[in-house]
Amino acid sequence: ATAAVEPEEQHQMFNIYIKRAAEIYGVTHTRAIYQKAIEVLPDEHARDMCLRFADMESKLGEIDRARAIYSYCSQICDPRVTAHFWQTWKEFEIRHGNEDTIREMLRIKRSVQATYNTQ
Template identity: 55%
Template sequence: MLILTSIFPHFYRAPADALNPLYLQFAKPEEDYGLAKRAMEVYDQATKAVPNHEKLGMYEIYIARAAGISGVPKTREIYEQAIESGLPDKDTKTMCLRYAESENSLGEIDCARGIYVFASQFADPCPDADFWDEWRGFEVQHGNGDTFTECFCKIRARHIQ
């Protein structure tokens, strides 16, 4: 581990497109033989270092590993970090949908609804019909007349703009 730890600070010299595999190769032995906390630090640093077009994929890996190592509280923290990190809008919307799915599966309906409301600012009615269909399905399953109406008022307001 000492050799890996001494190499890690020098990743900044690597070309941006080579960072993703380097971070993954560095995190694997930390997970297998080192400290889980250190592996999580590597994933966290990777999400900040990889190019924007690779951030969503790195966050997905980070969340998956955190779920296995640290559980739900850590994954929530990472979802929120990803959403606030400045991902491109389409990736932010994707991350919001995954976060809402996760909260829904835990029975956290109000939290999932809030995430859909937040994500709606990144979704246009026509090109992002899948998003609106997913939210509509969620409201049909868990909502009431008021929440369902609110969902479709947002759709109509987006469509009029």
């Protein structure tokens, strides 16, 4: 269904798909849908899906999964433009991480910043 709609309607279709799958099969069955959405949607919508996906995983107690999603998404998040993403990840690490995980998040942020500075 998500492939059969116009590209500008895909984000909305994925939202409906995720909602219905969660209602019928449970939230854990939405993982594959989130992964597909992140893969095919434009960066702007993929960022939104990543944040929602990571939030779902942290609510399920899957902290390592959520951290991996943040790390993956960071590669499409220029710190100069997507401050909300970086603030959300920082708050996540303050709640669920430790000094090492916060340091790693900051290292990734610097690395991504350097990548965007050279483009």
